[in-house]
Amino acid sequence: MKKITVIGAGIVGIATAAYLRRDGHEVTVVDKLPPGEYTSSGNAGILSPGSCVPIAMPGILAKVPGYLGDPNGPLKVRWPYFPQALPWLFRFITSTNRKQIESTADALISLLSQTFDAHRPLAQHAGCSDMIRQTGYIVVYDTDQAYRNDALAWKLRRDRGVICEEVDAKGIARLMPALARNYERGVYLPEQGYVTNPERLTKTLARQFEADGGVILQREVLDIELGPQGPRALLTDAGRLEVETLVLCAGVHSGKFSAKLGDAVPLEAERGYHVTFSDPALALPMPVASAQNKLFVTPMEMGTRIAGQSEFAGIEAAPDYARADILVRHMKRMFPQVREVESTRWMGRRPSMPDSKPVIGAATKYANTYYAFGHGHIGLVGSAPTGRIIADLVAGRTPNIDIAPFRVDRF
């Protein structure tokens, strides 16, 4: 059995630690925050094994001016940050050729189709299976034309076996009676699901990990000390911690550590926002997405949450809650009857790679180091499958999918 240190107690780090502990390793997780309190706390909660469509799709460049010019649009670039974001944005745009998006979709479906299969054993063991719902969700479009404009995305899903049932306005009303009658076309995806509280899920799995003998230390990792064989200690704000095997799951902060280990990666903070309506007077049977506005509305145990937006401003810039105001406007258009009691407004940093694929696998230089970061929009859904793969690699088992597309040195 190995002595393993995991940096990061977000959902990816905790799911990975849980799978490693199940194999009997001695596992310590190090995070400056309590488990699940960074990006993994405020997401939309969607568990979508069919999320195989890359964010960068053909034609996206032509849509950018429209997104940026629309006061209710889904995209914002803070111009002083633009020069820093440019290399990432360039790679993002150049990832949109047809061959590349087909191979990305293949890689993502192989990883994410295992979502429920990988999440359920962890949730069952931690006694929180009730948080995982497989209700399906519905994606709606204002017009039939808008739906047809997204034809390639739906083809990518259908070609990979994702069940996508077209519905008209009447079908939408039947599935989601509370939704305003603004939508001509929708797609119901019955196999998808959601988590009723992503932060509580992470915390519950973390508590179970500790009950199973795992250790969680609340410390900031300042640097990694390298020996001839690779990382040999973490230098933290509370002293030096020796490491034997290291797994890096530090979300958007992973890039500085992987660069230190000789694996520089294009990792960007794609900042998103949520507003949770704690007492919305709505009963939604499942989540609903507005494809054109790139947002999800999810029924959660804390109320109804609307989440979306992509803002490029760097990791540390202060939140701009005008982006959350946009979500509120969309919420009122979708659900005019919503009771406006807000409980949280939140900003989180998706750890996004320009080709929409996470980094999963071994470090290029050091045999004692593994990476699990860069999950962008799919960190909740991809966390447990990723954790299971890392546990396989550490144990010397062959993972049940081809992990070559997720290599750190693919750029």
Ligand SMILES: Cc1cc2nc3c(=O)[nH]c(=O)nc-3n(C[C@H](O)[C@H](O)[C@H](O)COP(=O)(O)OP(=O)(O)OC[C@H]3O[C@@H](n4cnc5c(N)ncnc54)[C@H](O)[C@@H]3O)c2cc1C
């Ligand atoms: C608005 C929004 C909606 C989203 N909706 C969904 C969704 O519906 N479904 C989905 O699958 N995904 C969704 N996501 C994406 C998802 O939330 C992320 O991909 C996921 O949370 C990333 O998890 P992580 O564990 O990699 O990172 P994090 O949750 O960010 O965890 C990384 C951890 O590393 C720690 N850390 C970093 N640096 C250090 C250091 N130096 N020392 C110690 N600790 C350190 C941090 O404190 C943090 O706890 C959404 C994201 C946003 C912003």
